[in-house]
Amino acid sequence: MTAQAPSSWPAHASSLAGLVTLVTGAARGIGLATVAQLARAGAKVVAFDLSGSPWSELRSLGATELLEVEGDVGHGSDWERAISSTLERFGRLDVLVNNAGISGEIGPLVDCRDDMFDEVMRVNARGVFLGLKHGARAMMGRGGSIVNVSSVSGIGGGRYTVAYTASKHAVVGMTKLAAVELASAGIRVNAVCPAPTSTEMVFSMERSVSPADPEAVRRGMTRMIPMGRYAEPTEIAQLIVFLASDAASFMTGTAIPIDGGLKAG
Numbered sequence: 612m613t614a615q616a617p618s619s620w621p622a623h624a625s626s627l628a629g630l631v632t633l634v635t636g637a638a639r640g641i642g643l644a645t646v647a648q649l650a651r652a653g654a655k656v657v658a659f660d661l662s663g664s665p666w667s668e669l670r671s672l673g674a675t676e677l678l679e680v681e682g683d684v685g686h687g688s689d690w691e692r693a694i695s696s697t698l699e700r701f702g703r704l705d706v707l708v709n710n711a712g713i714s715g716e717i718g719p720l721v722d723c724r725d726d727m728f729d730e731v732m733r734v735n736a737r738g739v740f741l742g743l744k745h746g747a748r749a750m751m752g753r754g755g756s757i758v759n760v761s762s763v764s765g766i767g768g769g770r771y772t773v774a775y776t777a778s779k780h781a782v783v784g785m786t787k788l789a790a791v792e793l794a795s796a797g798i799r800v801n802a803v804c805p806a807p808t809s810t811e812m813v814f815s816m817e818r819s820v821s822p823a824d825p826e827a828v829r830r831g832m833t834r835m836i837p838m839g840r841y842a843e844p845t846e847i848a849q850l851i852v853f854l855a856s857d858a859a860s861f862m863t864g865t866a867i868p869i870d871g872g873l874k875a876g
């Protein structure tokens with residue numbers, strides 16, 4: 612199959628109406644903001660997150676076409692269950708957002724624990740690999756769009772986050788490979804690369820680096836960002852939703868920084 616240009620050119624939000632979307636790490640942060648925007652655009656949403664996640668905020672969105680699936684993105688059997696539940700409830704899968712991720716501990720490369728490295732790679736890299744594999748299988752024959760959430764740590768070195776940086780580079784590499792392999796099936800694959808964003812992931816990192824003064828960590832981090840602040844989860848979600856939609860119909864294999872100018876410096 613050749614990836615065709617859409618016959619009409621809808622505004623991107625309306626082009627998502629009625630589409631079946633699956634978001635991992637959906638219960639909070641960037642995932643939750645993405646679910647909110649997808650639901651507002653009229654998409655049906657499958658929200659995939661760990662067992663015991665705080666689902667209450669997601670439920671309070673009031674989305675009627677919402678299916679919650681509890682599972683671990685690093686487990687192939689959980690992906691099989693998530694996809695089969697999606698197909699059973701909604702009949703197809705059009706959009707997959709591989710968003711779930713963990714930061715791991717912050718510290719020098721020479722002190723990085725082997726098991727911590729493995730766990731970050733298991734969730735962030737293996738989790739995206741499994742999502743690409745099972746998600747693309749479900750999209751074969753119809754086409755679709757996959758958005759992977761990498762990071763500015765997926766396009767630069769930084770420091771003190773060797774496991775996270777390795778895993779997010781892996782996400783960018785898999786995005787490019789999948790885009791090429793899946794183009795003829797009409798499946799687009801792109802990545803977003805956010806700078807620090809106001810979510811619990813970053814707040815807990817601030818507390819772990821400086822329990823006595825997490826605000827000082829924030830001041831130091833935002834000083835490096837030309838726009839002088841963290842991103843809001845909604846700002847990242849807007850780019851994810853754009854890439855997921857037909858408004859991005861000729862985009863595939865990209866890894867887009869969304870970083871307040873950080874990577875321009």
Ligand SMILES: NC(=O)c1ccc[n+]([C@@H]2O[C@H](COP(=O)([O-])OP(=O)(O)OC[C@H]3O[C@@H](n4cnc5c(N)ncnc54)[C@H](O)[C@@H]3O)[C@@H](O)[C@H]2O)c1
Binds near residue numbers: 712713
């Ligand atoms: N917050 C940032 O500064 C920032 C910057 C760049 C990239 N990112 C990336 O954005 C994504 C979302 O991060 P966030 O900031 O919203 O973090 P968050 O910690 O607020 O939310 C992450 C969500 O993923 C879920 N999750 C974690 N491990 C999982 C697993 N094994 N299986 C299923 N779900 C799992 C968590 O339960 C949680 O709901 C991550 O991939 C992260 O690396 C975040």
